[in-house]
Amino acid sequence: MKLVNDMTVWFLKRRFERIEQFMKYPVETQQRIFSELIETARYTEWGSRYNYGQIKTIKDFQNQVPVSSYEDLYPYIERVLKGEPNVLWPSSIEWFSKSSGTTNARSKFLPVSPEALEECHYEGGKDMMTLLIHNRPDTRVFDGKGLSIGGTLHANPFDDYTQIGDVSAVIMQNLPSWAEFMRTPPLDVALMDHWESKLDKMASICSQENVTSILGVPTWTIVLLDQIMERSGAKNMLEVWPDFEVFVHGAVSFEPYRELFMTKYFPSDQVLYLETYSASEGFFAIQDDVSRVGEMLLMLDYGIFYEFIPMEEVGQPHPRALLLDEVEVGKSYALVISTNAGLWRYLIGDTVRFTSKYPFRLKVSGRTKHFINAFGEELIVENADYGIKVASQKTGAVVANYTAGPVYMGDGTRGRHEWIVEFSREPDNYDAFTSILDEALREVNSDYDAKRYKDLALLPPLMHYVPAGTFYAWMGKRHKLGGQNKVPRLSNSREFLEDLLG
Structure with a gap:
C-alpha cells in the first residue's frame, strides 16, 4: 500500500x-x-x-x-x-x-x-x-x-x-x-x-x-x-x-x-x-x-x-x-x-x-432552537459543553451523554435547570461535579450568573445521574440510532427530559 x-x-x-x-x-x-x-x-x-x-x-x-x-x-x-x-x-x-x-x-x-x-x-x-x-x-x-x-x-x-x-x-x-x-x-x-x-x-x-x-x-x-x-x-x-x-x-x-x-x-x-x-x-x-x-x-x-x-x-x-x-x-x-x-x-x-x-x-x-432561556439566562450548547468539560476535568469524570431543560417556576417556587447525565467514568464526587458545573456556567454566561445570584431567580442545577446505556436505549426507542442522529443537548421545553425520565 x-x-x-x-x-x-x-x-x-x-x-x-x-x-x-x-x-x-x-x-x-x-x-x-x-x-x-x-x-x-x-x-x-x-x-x-x-x-x-x-x-x-x-x-x-x-x-x-x-x-x-x-x-x-x-x-x-x-x-x-x-x-x-x-x-x-x-x-x-x-x-x-x-x-x-x-x-x-x-x-x-x-x-x-x-x-x-x-x-x-x-x-x-x-x-x-x-x-x-x-x-x-x-x-x-x-x-x-x-x-x-x-x-x-x-x-x-x-x-x-x-x-x-x-x-x-x-x-x-x-x-x-x-x-x-x-x-x-x-x-x-x-x-x-x-x-x-x-x-x-x-x-x-x-x-x-x-x-x-x-x-x-x-x-x-x-x-x-x-x-x-x-x-x-x-x-x-x-x-x-x-x-x-x-x-x-x-x-x-x-x-x-x-x-x-x-x-x-x-x-x-x-x-x-x-x-x-x-x-x-x-x-x-x-x-x-x-x-x-x-x-x-x-x-x-x-x-x-x-x-x-x-x-x-x-x-x-x-x-x-x-x-x-x-x-x-x-x-x-x-x-x-x-x-x-x-x-x-x-x-x-x-x-x-x-x-x-x-x-x-x-x-x-x-x-x-437548542438553548435554555426560560428565565432570561440564554444558556447555549457551547456554554453547556464548557461546563461539562470543566466539571469532568476537576472530578476525573468522563461524560458519555447529557441533556438539560428547565424546571419552571411554580407557586412560590423558583426555577432551575434539570440535567440528565450519563458517565463513561464516574466522578470522584457527585456533589462536586454539580457545583463545579454550576460555577463554570456562571463563569462563562453572565446572564446565567445574574439569575443564579443568591438563588434569586434560579436554584442550583437538579442532576440525575443515569446508568450506562440509558441514552442509547432512549435513542433506540425514538428510532434514532446511528447515522447522523444526535442527542439533543438543551431544550427550552421539558419534552426530552420528561421522555427520558419516564
Whole structure:
C-alpha cells in the first residue's frame, strides 16, 4: 500500500494551493460563488419568481429574496421530491438527504444535486485529508483503510426514481470505485438498515482490517469501539489497529469525549483529532490547524454562499444579514446559506462564532432552537459543553451523554435547570461535579450568573445521574440510532427530559 499512500498524498497536496487561494481572497471567492449560483438558477421557477435575471449585486439579492426556514421552502422541496424538474435548481435531483430531526420530531428532506455531491461533499472529503497531510506531511494514513459509519437509504415514496437517506449514505453510495477500495466496511454492510445487526457485522469485519482513520460521530463511534474491544479482549484500540492515525469527527461537540478517546481508545500522542462541520445541507468547515482545538476554517469555494444573522435579530420579520467581511470575532450568528442544490437564503438552524478573520475560522456555538432561556439566562450548547468539560476535568469524570431543560417556576417556587447525565467514568464526587458545573456556567454566561445570584431567580442545577446505556436505549426507542442522529443537548421545553425520565 506504500505506493497508494505516496500517490494519494502527492495528489492531495496539489489541492492545498486552492485552499490558500480562498484563504487569501475570501470576499472575492464568495462573490464568484454568488454570481455563479444566481446565473445558474435564473431560469428555475424560484429564480423567475424572485427575478434572478435582474439581480446584479448581493444587496439586490438580499432585498428581493427572503430568508427562509425549512417550512418556508418545503412546498418547493415537496414538488422536487415528487419529481418535478427545475423548481429550485436546474439539475436533475436523484438524491435527498434526511436530517436527523433534532430540532423537532419531523424529519427534513434536503435535495442533493450532482453539483452539491461533487463540488461540496466530495471536495470536503478530499480537503479534509489534504489538511491532515498539511498537519502531518509524513502521514501513512493511506497505507490502511478508512472506517466510516454510514446511515441508510430508502426509496422515495413520492418518486420511484430517486432515493432518500442520511447524507453519509448518499455520499457512500456514489463513491468512485477507487475511494470504495480505500474504506471499510463494505458498502452492503455500511448501508444496512438495522443498526444492531450493522454494528455486529462492522465490529466483526473492521477488527480484522488495518484501520488507520475513522470518520464518524463520536457517540456512535464509541459504541462500535466498545464492541470491538469486548470481542478482541484488547485493552485499547491501538492493540487492534496499531497503525491508527486520525479520528475525523463532527456533528456534536468533541469536548465531552476527548479525554475518553485519548485515554481509553487511543492512548498515544501520535493520534490526531480533526474536526469537521458538515450537515445534510452541505460541507462547511474543516479544522486546518490541529493546535487550534475546536476552530475550523470556513471552506468558501464549495458552491455555498454564506450570510450571518446576529442572534438578536433571529426571528425578526426582516433580519439584517451580514456578509463575510462584516462579521465580528467573538459574536454568535445564525448561519444562512444559499447552495448549489437550490436552498436559497436557508436558515440552517446552527449558530457559529468566528474566532479569526483572514482567514475565517469559526466554532459551532449551538442551535437556534437548542438553548435554555426560560428565565432570561440564554444558556447555549457551547456554554453547556464548557461546563461539562470543566466539571469532568476537576472530578476525573468522563461524560458519555447529557441533556438539560428547565424546571419552571411554580407557586412560590423558583426555577432551575434539570440535567440528565450519563458517565463513561464516574466522578470522584457527585456533589462536586454539580457545583463545579454550576460555577463554570456562571463563569462563562453572565446572564446565567445574574439569575443564579443568591438563588434569586434560579436554584442550583437538579442532576440525575443515569446508568450506562440509558441514552442509547432512549435513542433506540425514538428510532434514532446511528447515522447522523444526535442527542439533543438543551431544550427550552421539558419534552426530552420528561421522555427520558419516564
